[in-house]
Amino acid sequence: MSFSLDSGRTLALVGESGSGKTTVGKALLQLLRGTASITGQAHLDGMALDSLQGPQLHQARRAIQIIFQDPFASLNPRMRVSELLQEGVAALQPHISAADRLARIETLLDKVGLPRSSLTRYPHEFSGGQRQRLAIARALAVEPRLIVADEPTSALDVSVQAQILNLLSDLQKELGVAYLFITHNFGVVEYLAHDIAVMKDGKLVEYGPAEQVLAHPQHSYTQALLRAVPRLARRA
Ligand SMILES: Nc1ncnc2c1ncn2[C@@H]1O[C@H](COP(=O)(O)OP(=O)(O)O)[C@@H](O)[C@H]1O
Ligand SMILES: [Mg+2]
Secondary structure, X not given: OOOOOXXXXXXXXXXXXXXXXXXXXXXXXXXXXXXXXXXXXXXXXXXXXXXXXXXXXXXXXHHEEEEOOOOOOOOOOOOOHHHHHHHHHHHHOOOOOHHHHHHHHHHHHHHOOOOHHHHHOOHXXXXXXXXXXXXXXXXXOOOOOEEEEEOOOOOOOHXXXXXXXXXXXXXXXXXXXXXXXXXXXXXXXXXXXXXXXXXXXXXXXXXXXXXXXXXXXXXHHHHHHHHOOOOOOOOO
């Protein structure tokens, strides 16, 4: 498959379960090195990701973050929020002082709508939606250029889903981060995608601006997906 994504934009990667969406995300994150045979190239700001080693790979790992579907499994239950949010910054941006690191994560808690008193708490003290806010803050803490969001709202109640989508949309406008937003939910796609890539059986079958794909889907598979889903209203 082939696609491009600009800063401040969202590419929705849609398709049925097993079509290979998560695999694409993992390949971008360089998590499949050594375990899969990957051909082709991926570039981030001109860096060829697949050939990076050492400090440059370290830098790319900071620039691309991931948010997972299950906010219960993705946050270490033994770590306080303070450690959870600071861990990545300490590892990937070691030149930042402890005081600046703390200031950054306090600001991030404000941004994701959680009280600063969250810092001394453990993940189990939060609801699913709050945990996903924590996961978002954790990803943003290292100032990424791209976030791969792999079905980040699928495990949440519908009302909470909308809040998290709003939050992601607002944060993108503020920070200019790009999202590769993996989902099988076209309602979510309509809400926040600028571009859409449709996968089927490991291949890209349709790719284009969201308005165009939603209004005039070319591939019969996209047409079937669009017929099958309940809709959220698109945000103005
Ligand atoms: N291009 C590929 N070549 C070989 N196996 C693949 C490929 N793409 C996906 N798979 C395998 O197919 C399965 C489902 O892929 P996954 O990426 O998890 O799909 P999705 O996220 O769309 O549900 C995984 O076991 C993955 O290893
Ligand atoms: Mg998946």
